[in-house]
Amino acid sequence: MKKILTSIVLAVMVLIGYSVIAHADSMDASVPLTFSVAEQFGFVLDKYSHDFGAITTGGGAETTITASCRSNHGIVWRLRVQAANFQNGSGDTLSSDPGEVFDPSGDTVNTGFSMAVWGPAAGDDNELKGTVNYPYGWVPAATPYDIYTSSIEEGADDYVPVTMGLYLTLPGALASGMYSTDFVLTMYE
Numbered sequence: 001m002k003k004i005l006t007s008i009v010l011a012v013m014v015l016i017g018y019s020v021i022a023h024a025d026s027m028d029a030s031v032p033l034t035f036s037v038a039e040q041f042g043f044v045l046d047k048y049s050h051d052f053g054a055i056t057t058g059g060g061a062e063t064t065i066t067a068s069c070r071s072n073h074g075i076v077w078r079l080r081v082q083a084a085n086f087q088n089g090s091g092d093t094l095s096s097d098p099g100e101v102f103d104p105s106g107d108t109v110n111t112g113f114s115m116a117v118w119g120p121a122a123g124d125d126n127e128l129k130g131t132v133n134y135p136y137g138w139v140p141a142a143t144p145y146d147i148y149t150s151s152i153e154e155g156a157d158d159y160v161p162v163t164m165g166l167y168l169t170l171p172g173a174l175a176s177g178m179y180s181t182d183f184v185l186t187m188y189e
Helices: 002-022
Strands: 041-045 060-071 078-083 100-102 108-110 112-118 145-149 160-169 183-188
Touching: 041 183, 060 183, 145 160
Parallel strands: none
Antiparallel strands: 041 060, 060 160, 078 145, 078 183, 100 108, 112 160
16 A cells, blocks of 8 residues: 555656646746947048148159048948149149140159059058059149049958158249148048
8 A cells, every 4th residue: 555655646746746847937038239330431641731841943842641541331432632723822823733844854744733642562461452543643633533442342441541642843933932732632432
C-alpha cells in the first residue's frame, strides 16, 4: 500500500508540476536601440586671407590655398570658385580675364589672375578620385566655375584636399595702389 500511495503522490506531483508550467505567464518587450551619425559637410581652408605683398609692374607672385573638403552624405559634391577683378581704391583693375603677352623667351604668359588645381599624387592615401574640371591656367572670373567634382567614394566622410595655385602676373603698366578681390569657394551637392 505504501508503494501505491507513493506512486499516487508522485503522479499528483507530476500533474501539478505540469499544470503550473502550462499556466505560467510570460512577457516580452522590444526595446528599440538607435544612434545617429552627425552630418559632415563643408571644408576647412589652410588660409583665410593672403597678401601677395608689393609687386612691381611686369612682375608676379603666387600662393596656394588648400580646401580640405569633407562630406558623409555618400553622394557626389562639387567645389566651385569665383573671383572678380582685382581693384584698387581708385577703380583701377587687374583683369581676371587677361590678355596674352609674349615674354622674351617666346612663351605666352597670361597677365592677370590665373590658377591651377591639384591634389595629392596617385597612390597617396588622400589622392583625388574625382575630376578636376578646368583648363590649365584657367582664370577665375566673376561667373562661378566648378573646379572639382568628387567621386562617390569621396562622399564617405574623408577629407579631400583640393589645392589651388593662385598666380598674379602684372602687365608692364598698372596704376599704383592696394588691389584686392574676394576669392569665393563654394562646396555643394
